[in-house]
Structure formats: C-alpha cells, structure tokens
Amino acid sequence: MSGLDDFIAAETSLSEVDGARGRLVIRGHTLDDLAGRTSFEALLSLLLADLAPLPAGELKSRLGLARSRAFAEIAHLDPDLLRLSITEALRALMARLPDGEEVDIAILLAAAPAVFVPAIIRRQAGREAIAPDPAKGHAEDMLFMLSGETPSPAQIAALDTYLVTVSDHGLNASTFAARVVASTRAGYTSAVLAALGALKGPLHGGAPGPVLDMLDAIGSPDHAEAWLSAALARGERLMGFGHRIYRVRDPRADALKSALARLGAAGGMNAARLALAETVERDALALLRLAKPDRPLETNVEFFTALLLEALGFPRDAFTGVFATGRVAGWLAHSHEQITNGRLIRPQSLYVGPKAA
DSSP states (O other): OGGGTTOOOOOOSSEEEETTTTEEEETTEEHHHHTTTSOHHHHHHHHTTTTSOOOHHHHHHHHHHHHHHHHGGGGGOOHHHHTSOHHHHHHHHHTTSOOSSOHHHHHHHHHHHHHHHHHHHHHHTTOOOOOOOTTSOHHHHHHHHHHSSOOOHHHHHHHHHHHHHTSOOSSOHHHHHHHHHHHTTOOHHHHHHHHHHHHTSTTTTTOHHHHHHHHHHHOSGGGHHHHHHHHHHTTOOOTTBOOSSOSSOOHHHHHHHHHHHHHHHTTOSOHHHHHHHHHHHHHHHHHHHHHOTTSOOOBOHHHHHHHHHHHTTOOGGGHHHHHHHHHHHHHHHHHHHHHHHOOOOOOOOOOOSOOOO
C-alpha cells in the first residue's frame, strides 16, 4: 500500500497513462497526435469540454482577457514576495484569485500562471513586468511577457508543444491533491493551490533543473561517459532518466525531443548544448542498461524539459512554474470531473501503532 501503487482511486475520461506500452492518451487522442500539432488553447478546450463547453475561438478570446485580469495582481508583488522562490511567489499570487466553481474562475486560473511566472522572473531581476496582450496566443504572450521581444514561430511552437505535453498525466501527485480538495467542494482555486503545493516538491515538479546542473558538471561530450560512470559508481541518480510509471520510454520525452530538434533547426537552440545533451543521453542509457539490467530506465520528460525551457529563456528556478502553466489545465479538468462524478475522498488507514491497554 505504500505510495498507493496500482491502487485505483478514480475513474477518469481525461487521460490514460499506459506505462507498459509508453503511451499517453488525452481525451481519446495520443500525445503523438497532439504535441506539435495543437495549441495550448485547443488542448485546454479539449480538457475543459465539460467544464467550459465553448468554441475554441471564444475560449482563446476569454483566456486572453483573463490574462489581462490576472495582471492586475502583479501590483501585489511586494519585496517580501519577491524574496520567495518563483514557485512560492506564484502560489501566493494564485491565492489572491477568487475561489468557486464558476467557469470564469476556471478560465482565470488557467490564464494566470502564464502571466505570473514571467512577471516574477522580471521583477526579481529588477525589471518591470510586461502587460499581456489579449490578442496574442497563450504561448506567444507568455514568451513576450518574459523577454519583451516578439518570439519566433519556432519558439512559440516549442512552448505550445511543452504546455500541451505536460497538460495532464493521469493521477499524479499534484492532480490527486487537486481532486482531494475539489471533492470537498472548496473551489477550483483551493484545488489548484493544493496541486501547486504538491508540484513544488522535488520528487514531482522540481526535478528538471538538476538536469542542467548535470550537463554543466559534465561540460563537454568527451567527458560524458567518465562523469556518468563515476556518478553511478557513487550510487547517484542520473537526472532525467527513469520513471515510476513508464517501463519503456516516456512518450513525453519523444515529443519534447522533437520540439527541441525543430527549435534547433530554426536557430533557436545552442548547437553545442544540444550536442552535449545528445551524447549524455546516449551514454547514460548505455551505462544504465549495463549497471541495472533488471530495471527499465529510459529518458524521461525532465531531460528534454530542462533543455527546451532553457533554450526559451526561462531560468532553471522557474521550471516548476512553467510546468504549472501547462498542468493547470489538467488540474482544473480533474477537479471538475471529481465534483461532477465523484464524492468526498476519504480513504481508510491501517493502524500499526501501539495497542491500547
């Protein structure tokens, strides 16, 4: 029972994680059909079809207006909040949003992280936050608010691919937290805040940054094999490899690797950095097969997440916040599904403490 492995806690029509075959299905569509072919707005429309049954164009318009509404909260980024981590400051701003189960609240929650994360990054660097443009697409606007420069089509496509890829992934820790809170009828904001608290943990959403630390430590492709061998000999985990569910390659890793290749072909990725990553991946997989032949350890989503978000200009301490920008779609969809089809989540525990006299 530890960790609830293989325990069915909910029925869902939102996403299926097939660890044995390395497949992720979202609302009847495989990730291969969605990633790189679908915008975040279209994906949000797919996931929120029951909560917010709006034409895709109307949802995009309302999402843009919600970004502008969320920007008003940036005025509350005081020095105390700016001393927090990006994830903690994001959580504090999200907590200022109204709570409830209305469609407008759900759309505001879906919009807000794309506004708050760039604003926090800029304000912590001593720069002014940039207001959103409701007419822009969600990914394009987020990149513009981050840099103040018009992003290229390849950059927009890369961020859209990322947001779509991480939007939902079964009953992961943060989504389960959201469903537990939603089951109490506390409201969507309360559910999203619970999910964001779970995502902050290094065993869930805080893992991509150390991938870059590993690449920095390796330095060049010709050092990769020796560095990785030494790390394994010390019993260290190789960041970006292995997943609790997938027994084969994580399909999200393939989606992001393809997005990274397209970004690199368009000149949006440092060629030396990409060559280093490709060598590290190849050598790590070979060494893991030799060192742990009984454990299927393949490249996971964190490896290429780190490279993609770095190439798009996000600092590594913002990666969890960008993750939340995509995953909030799934949190909201699962919260609505729990409210509509479920009941108060109240599992039992097995007492193993001392017996009473």
